[in-house]
Amino acid sequence: MLHSVRNDDFIYVTFHVTKFGQFIRGSTMFDIKAIRDNPAEFDAAMKRRKLEAQSPKILELDEERRSVQTELQVIQAERNEKSKEIGTIKKSGGDAQGAMDAVSALKDKMATLEEKDKEIGEQLKTLLSSLPNIMKDDVPDGADEEDNVEIKKWGEPKNPNGANKAPEHYEIGEALGMMDFETAAKLSGSRFVLLSGPLARLERALAQFMLDTQTEKNGYIECSPPLLVNTDVMYGTGQLPKFQDDQFETTDGRWLVPTAEVVLTNIVREEVVEAETLPCRYTAFTPCFRKEAGSAGKDTRGMLRQHQFYKVEMVAVTKPEDSDAEHERMLKCAEGILEALEIPYRTVVLCSGDTGFGARKTYDIEAWMPGQNAYREISSCSTCGDFQARRMNARFKAKGDKNTQFVHTLNGSGLAVGRCLIAVMENYYDPTDGGVFVPEVLKPYMGGLEKIVKG
RNA sequence: GGACAGAUGGCAGAGCGGUUGAAUGCACCGGUCUUGAAAACCGGCAUGGGUGCGAGCCCAUCCAGGGUUCGAAUCCCUGUCUGUCCGCCA
Structure with a gap:
């Protein structure tokens, strides 16, 4: 089982080795941008490893995750801004209750998105961490x-x-x-x-x-x-x-x-x-x-x-x-x-x-x-x-x-x-x-x- | 195994609930000065991601995970590692 614990592309992942509750941290094995820019090349490399095209699934997850992240970030920006306002109001002795309630209201939505982001990150990491390295061009083709x-x-x-x-x-x-x-x-x-x-x-x-x-x-x-x-x-x-x-x-x-x-x-x-x-x-x-x-x-x-x-x-x-x-x-x-x-x-x-x-x-x-x-x-x-x-x-x-x-x-x-x-x-x-x-x-x-x- | 104390940018080291992504020093980069160098002075300097042609803007990150809060580097819990003392042991 893989759990991504950061919502960025440099996925830090905790890999539960079941009973021991140990973690694995590391980045993705492949440059996701390179896959995005040239999926055909990546698929060709995997084909040499006798694997079917991997980019469609990878890019689907990648896209989904980025859209969730974008949405999440907008809300986080709003929260940060409002929280700063609350700070200023409180400093000058004003009543910030209205603003505080507004931020509280954002919480549910944020939690949902965070959960979703985590889940997609896990899937992506699971997929990527099991894919083999891309071989050099001068490696001869062959079966065994x-x-x-x-x-x-x-x-x-x-x-x-x-x-x-x-x-x-x-x-x-x-x-x-x-x-x-x-x-x-x-x-x-x-x-x-x-x-x-x-x-x-x-x-x-x-x-x-x-x-x-x-x-x-x-x-x-x-x-x-x-x-x-x-x-x-x-x-x-x-x-x-x-x-x-x-x-x-x-x-x-x-x-x-x-x-x-x-x-x-x-x-x-x-x-x-x-x-x-x-x-x-x-x-x-x-x-x-x-x-x-x-x-x-x-x-x-x-x-x-x-x-x-x-x-x-x-x-x-x-x-x-x-x-x-x-x-x-x-x-x-x-x-x-x-x-x-x-x-x-x-x-x-x-x-x-x-x-x-x-x-x-x-x-x-x-x-x-x-x-x-x-x-x-x-x-x-x-x-x-x-x-x-x-x-x-x-x-x-x-x-x-x-x-x-x-x-x-x-x-x-x-x-x-x-x-x-x-x-x-x-x-x-x-x-x-x-x-x-x-x-x-x-x-x-x-x-x-x-x-x-x-x- | 027991008892304390820590973990902050490349390094050292402040901060201990509200414009703090984070003072300061070192290192590093650019410049001034110099015949050249050093010194001195001025300026710059974290990482990852999203978005934009671009200046930029936004998000995340102060060991890791979870929690409290409108807001966490700062408070609470758990784990890991480091240091000190005690015990044990090749």
């Missing part, structure tokens, strides 16, 4: 992941076509005695894993290496953020209200972050930052929590798809004109990790049917996984334009400039640690003894260990 377009391939995949298929990561890990799904299931249920010994350390080494690279080499600021966030924040990056079912919610109305993107991006929420401080680049190594509600039966074996996994995330906040270049830069920062680890990968541009709700354009990096004989997603780098910024009311201002503008936000995995662990295990597997070589760049993080072997 089959239509994503490969733009880069790096490295030589081992055993392509499965000539002698390598074991899958869970076979390797279980054989080593360092990857235990049964115990994890006992502790937590399905889609959890217990790593131990050098394999647990390898995961930590990967994270350390990624974090050091993103901070020291690529200039991201390391953050150690809260992992439990409020409803406003989840709304800001677009997880709510539409994807509530994918999220873990606490009993006191907070949410476990599904990705550090949520916290890092919201650092600038409700801020007006100075233009000179942009771009802001943040990175964090955090656990991520996801219900994986819609993926029953998918990737059930192994640790590819878990309710909890580690990820090093990159977030950038830029001026509008810089976001495209920043997107390319971020992609390179992610790809650089796989190159340093010498793991073959390919990069694809997601097609219109596969691009996420909040993204204007997304690159996926897929690492080669010999055990599956396939490239699998290991990073996703998206540019969101001002979509999240509008939801968060995150703006910037140039020095000397009177007006504020919405910032642009970008996010990318740099990389998903759990999946990267899988890639390392399968790519560095030694069939002669079932061990896993430690990649060169990780050795310093492994205390100089060369190879993980059973024992």
Whole structure:
């Protein structure tokens, strides 16, 4: 349920998350003026998202609301004027009863209009907050992941076509005695894993290496953020209200972050930052929590798809004109990790049917996984334009400039640690003894260990 | 968890029922002065929305929500956050 609590176009909304009585505040996701000026363009953008034309309903509500507001404002102006008169009369000791009665008489009408305005605002907000971002023109059309377009391939995949298929990561890990799904299931249920010994350390080494690279080499600021966030924040990056079912919610109305993107991006929420401080680049190594509600039966074996996994995330906040270049830069920062680890990968541009709700354009990096004989997603780098910024009311201002503008936000995995662990295990597997070589760049993080072997 | 005290423009900080959208200072912008700069002086400077070709006019906003009132930044209730003290605890 959505309740608008202001009667202006910059709708502040309280979004009742039922039992907790929590609120979400944020502006509309789209420039309603732009929709008003060019509804056809907006409808075309939604059509690419496989949605029917949205502008007729939006504009109908918008028009209705504005007419109610105009009517209301006339009465409010009258009230304000009369009340001032009463003040003057009373000051000079006169009798203001007549004027007071007149203002009282306006009250019913005002209450009715206010109620109506609120109701229409709710409807409009409900509608708008569930519409996806407008994609960039250069996003290829397509139905699903089959239509994503490969733009880069790096490295030589081992055993392509499965000539002698390598074991899958869970076979390797279980054989080593360092990857235990049964115990994890006992502790937590399905889609959890217990790593131990050098394999647990390898995961930590990967994270350390990624974090050091993103901070020291690529200039991201390391953050150690809260992992439990409020409803406003989840709304800001677009997880709510539409994807509530994918999220873990606490009993006191907070949410476990599904990705550090949520916290890092919201650092600038409700801020007006100075233009000179942009771009802001943040990175964090955090656990991520996801219900994986819609993926029953998918990737059930192994640790590819878990309710909890580690990820090093990159977030950038830029001026509008810089976001495209920043997107390319971020992609390179992610790809650089796989190159340093010498793991073959390919990069694809997601097609219109596969691009996420909040993204204007997304690159996926897929690492080669010999055990599956396939490239699998290991990073996703998206540019969101001002979509999240509008939801968060995150703006910037140039020095000397009177007006504020919405910032642009970008996010990318740099990389998903759990999946990267899988890639390392399968790519560095030694069939002669079932061990896993430690990649060169990780050795310093492994205390100089060369190879993980059973024992 | 208990007891107080707060929350006002980019920041600091007055106001505590009636032309207060809000004093003042800092910051910022324009100008005067100066060889240039600083200082000094003069002027400007909140946000969102509606309406108009436009100068403008109108509405809303002083943490959020609700209430009292002809009228609320100011009074009352609830929530959130911050500070201080006490208790508890990794």
